[in-house]
Amino acid sequence: MIEARGLTKRYGDKVAVDSLSFTVQPGRVTGFLGPNGAGKTTTMRMILGLDRPSAGSVTVKGMTFAGLYSAMREVGALLDATAVHGGRSAHAHLLCLAQTNGIPRRRVDEVIGIVGLGDVAGKRSKGFSLGMSQRLGIAAALLGDPDVLMFDEPVNGLDPEGIRWIRLLMRSLAAEGRTVFVSSHLMSEMENTADHLIVIGRGKLIADCPMAEFIADATAQAAVVKTPDGQLLAEAVAAAGGTVERDEAGELTVRGLSAERIGELSLAHGILLRYLAPARVSLEEAFMELTADSVEYQSKMEG
Amino acid sequence: MTTAAVPAVPAVPAAPARTRAVPPAPRRPGLPGTLHSELTKILSVRSTYWTLLAQAVASIGWAVLFCAGTVAHGAGQDFNAAQASLAGQVALGELIIVVLGALVITSEYSTGMIRTSRAVMPRRGVLYAAKAIVFAAVTFTVSLVASFADFFVGQAILASKHLNTTLTQPDVLRAVLLSAAIVTVFGLLAYGTGALIRHTAGAITSLIGVIFLIPLLAQALPTPWFQALQRWLPGGGALSPIASSAPPHSPYLFSAWGEFAVFCGYAVILLTLGAWSFLRRDA
Numbered sequence: 001m002i003e004a005r006g007l008t009k010r011y012g013d014k015v016a017v018d019s020l021s022f023t024v025q026p027g028r029v030t031g032f033l034g035p036n037g038a039g040k041t042t043t044m045r046m047i048l049g050l051d052r053p054s055a056g057s058v059t060v061k062g063m064t065f066a067g068l069y070s071a072m073r074e075v076g077a078l079l080d081a082t083a084v085h086g087g088r089s090a091h092a093h094l095l096c097l098a099q100t101n102g103i104p105r106r107r108v109d110e111v112i113g114i115v116g117l118g119d120v121a122g123k124r125s126k127g128f129s130l131g132m133s134q135r136l137g138i139a140a141a142l143l144g145d146p147d148v149l150m151f152d153e154p155v156n157g158l159d160p161e162g163i164r165w166i167r168l169l170m171r172s173l174a175a176e177g178r179t180v181f182v183s184s185h186l187m188s189e190m191e192n193t194a195d196h197l198i199v200i201g202r203g204k205l206i207a208d209c210p211m212a213e214f215i216a217d218a219t220a221q222a223a224v225v226k227t228p229d230g231q232l233l234a235e236a237v238a239a240a241g242g243t244v245e246r247d248e249a250g251e252l253t254v255r256g257l258s259a260e261r262i263g264e265l266s267l268a269h270g271i272l273l274r275y276l277a278p279a280r281v282s283l284e285e286a287f288m289e290l291t292a293d294s295v296e297y298q299s300k301m302e303g
Numbered sequence: 304m305t306t307a308a309v310p311a312v313p314a315v316p317a318a319p320a321r322t323r324a325v326p327p328a329p330r331r332p333g334l335p336g337t338l339h340s341e342l343t344k345i346l347s348v349r350s351t352y353w354t355l356l357a358q359a360v361a362s363i364g365w366a367v368l369f370c371a372g373t374v375a376h377g378a379g380q381d382f383n384a385a386q387a388s389l390a391g392q393v394a395l396g397e398l399i400i401v402v403l404g405a406l407v408i409t410s411e412y413s414t415g416m417i418r419t420s421r422a423v424m425p426r427r428g429v430l431y432a433a434k435a436i437v438f439a440a441v442t443f444t445v446s447l448v449a450s451f452a453d454f455f456v457g458q459a460i461l462a463s464k465h466l467n468t469t470l471t472q473p474d475v476l477r478a479v480l481l482s483a484a485i486v487t488v489f490g491l492l493a494y495g496t497g498a499l500i501r502h503t504a505g506a507i508t509s510l511i512g513v514i515f516l517i518p519l520l521a522q523a524l525p526t527p528w529f530q531a532l533q534r535w536l537p538g539g540g541a542l543s544p545i546a547s548s549a550p551p552h553s554p555y556l557f558s559a560w561g562e563f564a565v566f567c568g569y570a571v572i573l574l575t576l577g578a579w580s581f582l583r584r585d586a
Contacts (some may be wrong), residue, residue, distance in 0.1 A: 045418075045585075048421075048422045048425075049421070049422075049425050050418055050421055050422065050585060050586065051585050052585060065425055066425040066426065068425070069328065069331055070327075070328040070331065070332050071332070071422070071423055071424065071425050072332075072423050073325060073327070073328060075422075077422055079418060079422070080415055080418065082415060083414065083415030083416060083417075083418050083419050084414060084415070084416055084419065085344075085348060085410060085411070085414045085416045086414060087348040087349055087350065088344070088347045088348055089347065092343060092344075092347035093347075095343050096340045096341075096343040096344045096347070097340070097419065097420075097423050098340075099336055099337075099339040099340035099343055100332055100336050100337050100339075100340040100420075100423050100424045101328065101332040101336060101423060101424075102328055102329070102332055102336045103325050104325070104326070107324060107325055110324065140419065140423075143325075144325055145323060145324040145325040176321045177321060
């Protein structure tokens with residue numbers, strides 16, 4: 001379990017993380033979403049004690065990171081897959097990490113097997129592809145068999161097979177009752193992986209809710225309608241507090257009302273509906289809309 | 304979008320106790336494990352072997368050249384057999400070891416490894432101390448072997464003109480041991496500087512600059528000032544008594560042990576500054 005309370009990080013005048021409070025629960029995959037520059041990595045660095053919070057606190061299993069009895073047995077993290085000494089072999093890299101916490105040597109070979117780096121374990125990591133480096137970083141995170149795992153943008157540089165592999169890995173880690181906290185700036189990466197979402201923008205909390213609720217909220221309040229009585233429907237919808245848009249093909253998009261409510265309205269007003277369906281707002285769109293105000297460096301070309 | 308919502312996938316509070324792949328820590332991870340880890344680190348990168356090999360080759364090469372030159376041209380007035388063998392270890396060895404001393408810590412910053420190291424060993428003081436201890440132990444071991452090699456190779460050459468000395472002569476063994484120790488002390492100076500500057504080239508350049516420049520600049524001072532200062536300078540003549548079995552020729556220098564203590568003092572200052580930086584600054 002990870003608990004942040006009023007967590008804040010300032011760099012001079014710039015606020016990277018702005019009084020964040022959230023709890024990451026065990027037994028599920030929690031997605032940590034936000035546009036680039038939203039403060040995800042800074043938050044994770046503070047969890048690991050690499051950065052000191054300017055205010056507030058964050059604890060892992062009720063302790064500050066530095067206060068944990070055996071850090072590697074409690075928390076495993078992949079923050080930056082390239083943060084290894086490239087001149088060292090994968091095996092030596094993992095061994096020197098394991099030794100700090102008195103983790104037996106056989107566990108090094110075990111995690112090398114888990115991530116599938118057996119063939120290159122003796123090679124210097126300098127020559128590794130980004131995908132191989134990610135696997136090495138994941139092996140390091142798994143070394144202590146920890147209860148809490150954090151991955152910062154873990155699918156960066158992975159091929160589709162690698163992405164599938166890491167999704168399954170995260171799901172199985174969570175199914176074992178571990179806390180799995182994984183960041184991404186892409187909504188689509190989370191769709192099949194996360195059970196719960198924490199969304200931030202410009203360092204502030206935007207949403208903290210189950211995945212299903214996030215999806216439901218995004219799609220509930222819009223519907224596509226086809227009807228010969230467009231004018232009548234528009235009036236009925238407006239009276240009920242919704243808005244209607246007509247596209248060139250004559251399809252109506254109703255916003256602010258659920259499909260069920262529109263069905264009830266049309267029955268009450270005797271309006272014939274030829275088609276009624278909840279609008280398919282993609283998660284990507286919902287996420288973009290939610291974080292639109294908080295994208296830090298919006299492209300000037302847009303618009 | 305509320306925090307109080309029921310999770311879609313319920314948490315698993317009653318998850319069956321999973322089997323542990325790693326035995327629990329018998330005691331809180333600290334210096335012993337981190338020393339082990341740092342030993343693995345220093346022995347698993349090529350730069351360690353290259354710098355230590357370079358140091359050994361340079362110091363033995365110097366001993367051969369210097370002693371052969373003495374045999375060919377005859378011994379001068381200030382000739383000291385131990386110094387003929389060991390001066391290269393002190394003069395060249397220190398410069399080469401500075402590279403390794405800095406690299407041990409700056410390479411962690413340049414590669415980003417420091418973040419991984421700190422995430423597995425959050426006790427920063429333990430990490431800093433373990434690195435310094437392992438580096439010093441490895442360097443002293445290799446330097447000691449090199450110093451003895453310098454000595455025996457040099458004396459074998461000097462023996463042809465019966466200019467050689469032996470380890471049983473007064474202060475000869477001390478010269479051999481201190482020449483290895485002073486190389487280690489210079490390495491630790493570089494380690495402290497590396498922790499302070501966090502940049503390989505920057506740390507090496509500034510340290511070598513200080514070792515060369517300050518004694519050079521001091522020579523521009525009025526002679527009495529320079530004489531009063533010489534024994535405290537971080538390089539130059541102050542190093543010369545260390546490799547010699549004879550007392551210093553200059554009355555303005557401390558004895559070998561005295562000068563060695565001066566350099567240890569500098570190392571303590573830089574190691575302390577480095578520790579302060581390592582503990583305080585985020586990485």
